[in-house]
Amino acid sequence: MGSYNRNGIARTMSTARTPLTPETDAQILTIGSTDILVGIPSYNNAATVGHVVQAVSAGLAKYFPDRRAVLVNSDGGSSDKTRDIVAHTIIDPNQLFISDQQSVLHRIITPYHGIPGKGSAFRTIFEIANRLNAKACAVVDADLRSIAPEWIELLLRPLLDEGYDYVAPYYLRHKYDGTITNSLAYPLTRALYGQRIRQPIGGEFGFSGSLATHYLDQHVWESEVARFGIDIWMTTEAIASGARVCQSFLGAKIHNPKDPAADLSAMLTQVVGALFAAMERHDTLWFRQESSQPVPLFGFRYEVGVEPVHVNLERMVANFQQGLTDLEAVWQKMLAEDTLAQLRRLKNAPSNDCRISDELWVKVVYDAAAAYHKRVMSRDHLLKALTPLYLGRTASFVLTTQGLTSAEAELRIEALCQTFERLKPYLIKRWAGSESHEPGEPLAHRTATDAGGTYERIP
Amino acid sequence: MSEFLSQAIIGPLQILGQHVLSVLPNLLAMGMILLGGFAVAWLTGTFVERLLRVIGVDHLSDRLGINAALLRGGIKTDPSRLIGRTFYWTVVLLATVAALGVLNLAPINQFAQSLLAYVPHFVTAAVIVLAGYFLSNFISQAVLIAAVNAGLPPARLIAATARWGILLLAGAMALEQLGIAQNIVVVGFGITWGGVVLATAIAFGLGGKDLAKEFLERRIAGRSRSDITDDLRHL
Numbered sequence: 045m046g047s048y049n050r051n052g053i054a055r056t057m058s059t060a061r062t063p064l065t066p067e068t069d070a071q072i073l074t075i076g077s078t079d080i081l082v083g084i085p086s087y088n089n090a091a092t093v094g095h096v097v098q099a100v101s102a103g104l105a106k107y108f109p110d111r112r113a114v115l116v117n118s119d120g121g122s123s124d125k126t127r128d129i130v131a132h133t134i135i136d137p138n139q140l141f142i143s144d145q146q147s148v149l150h151r152i153i154t155p156y157h158g159i160p161g162k163g164s165a166f167r168t169i170f171e172i173a174n175r176l177n178a179k180a181c182a183v184v185d186a187d188l189r190s191i192a193p194e195w196i197e198l199l200l201r202p203l204l205d206e207g208y209d210y211v212a213p214y215y216l217r218h219k220y221d222g223t224i225t226n227s228l229a230y231p232l233t234r235a236l237y238g239q240r241i242r243q244p245i246g247g248e249f250g251f252s253g254s255l256a257t258h259y260l261d262q263h264v265w266e267s268e269v270a271r272f273g274i275d276i277w278m279t280t281e282a283i284a285s286g287a288r289v290c291q292s293f294l295g296a297k298i299h300n301p302k303d304p305a306a307d308l309s310a311m312l313t314q315v316v317g318a319l320f321a322a323m324e325r326h327d328t329l330w331f332r333q334e335s336s337q338p339v340p341l342f343g344f345r346y347e348v349g350v351e352p353v354h355v356n357l358e359r360m361v362a363n364f365q366q367g368l369t370d371l372e373a374v375w376q377k378m379l380a381e382d383t384l385a386q387l388r389r390l391k392n393a394p395s396n397d398c399r400i401s402d403e404l405w406v407k408v409v410y411d412a413a414a415a416y417h418k419r420v421m422s423r424d425h426l427l428k429a430l431t432p433l434y435l436g437r438t439a440s441f442v443l444t445t446q447g448l449t450s451a452e453a454e455l456r457i458e459a460l461c462q463t464f465e466r467l468k469p470y471l472i473k474r475w476a477g478s479e480s481h482e483p484g485e486p487l488a489h490r491t492a493t494d495a496g497g498t499y500e501r502i503p
Numbered sequence: 504m505s506e507f508l509s510q511a512i513i514g515p516l517q518i519l520g521q522h523v524l525s526v527l528p529n530l531l532a533m534g535m536i537l538l539g540g541f542a543v544a545w546l547t548g549t550f551v552e553r554l555l556r557v558i559g560v561d562h563l564s565d566r567l568g569i570n571a572a573l574l575r576g577g578i579k580t581d582p583s584r585l586i587g588r589t590f591y592w593t594v595v596l597l598a599t600v601a602a603l604g605v606l607n608l609a610p611i612n613q614f615a616q617s618l619l620a621y622v623p624h625f626v627t628a629a630v631i632v633l634a635g636y637f638l639s640n641f642i643s644q645a646v647l648i649a650a651v652n653a654g655l656p657p658a659r660l661i662a663a664t665a666r667w668g669i670l671l672l673a674g675a676m677a678l679e680q681l682g683i684a685q686n687i688v689v690v691g692f693g694i695t696w697g698g699v700v701l702a703t704a705i706a707f708g709l710g711g712k713d714l715a716k717e718f719l720e721r722r723i724a725g726r727s728r729s730d731i732t733d734d735l736r737h738l
Contacts, residue, residue: 363654374647374648
């Protein structure tokens with residue numbers, strides 16, 4: 045799959061060149077090479093991007109004063125002043141106790157090519173990092189309100205001084221903030237690949253230059269990865285490629301809400317689509333993985349107050365109930381008979397008693413993954429048909445954690461993770477076997493070479 | 504007497520014999536073509552059926568829901584056999600037409616020609632109906648899921664409308680292709696479709712006036728939903 049593995053990471057020049065604008069090309073030639081690259085993807089973020097650029101500049105000046113650094117803004121065609129603000133924002137070094145003996149911070153402001161989305165913006169950042177031969181890179185969202193200069197150190201230091209290849213963020217969040225992460229992305233990634241990365245789709249990441257080149261070489265840029273799928277893809281791809289991963293404690297994440305026009309169904313489709321696609325690519329890897337282990341966490345942990353989140357429980361339950369009546373025929377194709385039977389029992393349950401248990405939810409996810417793998421129906425339909433199920437599960441989570449603190453709710457998430465891990469044999473059975481298999485029968489053996497291999501039934 | 508006999512009976516018999524003799528090779532040829540045709544038909548049918556079984560068409564059509572559709576239509580044969588039989592009967596038909604052609608009789612030739620000329624239309628119509636059927640299944644499923652996700656109560660009704668709209672269109676196109684009551688089909692379809700669209704427009708206009716107003720306000724003025732109390736962040 046690539047030249048990237050645990051035993052010595054050889055950096056190879058990427059063969060697939062991503063097109064850049066002539067101005068950017070010229071700027072890269074002038075700059076030559078760099079130690080650090082910080083990328084900021086943006087689209088109409090004039091209100092917040094100035095603060096982000098200030099934090100990045102201050103962080104680089106304060107913690108990496110003698111390193112050559114480049115700031116890249118990959119913009120999706122903003123119609124406001126985002127690009128102007130990135131170009132002209134400056135910091136006052138005296139105010140921040142920073143000596144002004146600094147190496148210059150170069151700024152590259154460029155549009156990106158390809159499908160509009162965060163992933164395509166990242167691709168351009170990877171390409172520039174590759175051409176500038178950057179040693180360590182970080183990406184931060186342009187809509188952040190709580191970013192501080194320390195974040196830059198926390199995201200980059202493990203790469204430069206500790207020999208890590210990938211730094212995932214670790215935030216304190218409200219118990220209902222990031223429900224796709226809590227009910228799906230975190231437990232599933234952990235059960236599959238054995239690494240307990242708490243925020244696999246956090247949005248802020250640090251990664252080594254060679255990992256950026258590895259990302260660039262993957263042919264995924266026409267898929268969900270080009271949009272919201274990018275975060276989960278970066279994390280799974282980092283683990284699967286054998287990169288050394290760690291986490292950095294960044295405190296609270298306060299940001300303007302994600303694109304308000306992006307509807308939940310599309311977001312879920314992109315994240316789950318990227319997750320399932322990665323499962324197909326790396327199934328030799330996760331078939332072997334049995335338990336999970338903690339991932340090192342850098343940074344000083346402290347308590348923060350988190351913004352409260354309001355939840356419209358009735359609407360979520362109503363959507364789930366409508367799915368039960370209207371989508372039964374569709375769910376029948378993708379879920380196991382027993383799973384669907386258990387869901388049916390929730391039909392017409394009152395909204396405060398409509399609970400999808402941990403075990404049932406895990407089976408829904410595993411059934412859906414296996415159905416995706418076997419292409420029992422259009423993959424797009426399958427992913428979209430998960431929305432009411434996800435809302436039903438989110439409602440159940442809200443119901444069970446209503447009176448709990450965020451720390452107590454965290455224990456519930458831990459329990460869910462353990463259920464994901466415990467039921468992994470069920471996933472392997474569904475993934476590899478066919479419906480006619482008797483339980484307990486040896487299911488499949490595989491050609492033990494590559495993720496591209498095929499399953500062969502044992503006669 | 505013997506001369507009379509030879510003139511009155513043997514003469515015509517001889518002529519008849521000559522006729523028979525002149526037709527006989529043709530008849531023989533026809534028989535051989537028919538026989539050969541049946542043999543080729545059997546071989547083709549069996550070969551196609553086997554081939555389809557080997558490449559797993561039955562399994563695929565099971566996944567695509569074709570088997571279920573066939574079962575609903577009262578056909579219990581699996582698709583491989585069905586296609587094999589279709590090939591068999593097509594070759595038999597072609598062989599019969601060719602065999603009749605050997606006799607070189609004007610009415611039969613004409614019939615054979617018009618039959619052959621009709622075949623492409625028939626095939627096109629069959630393809631249209633088949634494509635329409637699959638498209639309607641796919642689209643109605645997509646519409647159903649999207650409608651449920653958007654929380655629209657009549658999701659199933661909307662999906663069914665989409666399905667029947669496409670089936671109606673495909674049916675009309677197929678009938679037009681077959682040349683069956685062309686004008687009636689086109690006019691009938693036009694009236695039905697136009698009626699449906701108009702009815703929907705009126706229904707929306709009258710029944711969904713407020714909904715449309717709210718939708719437009721939301722779209723154009725960027726005003727948020729009235730039930731914005733939910734600020735759950737999923738990512």
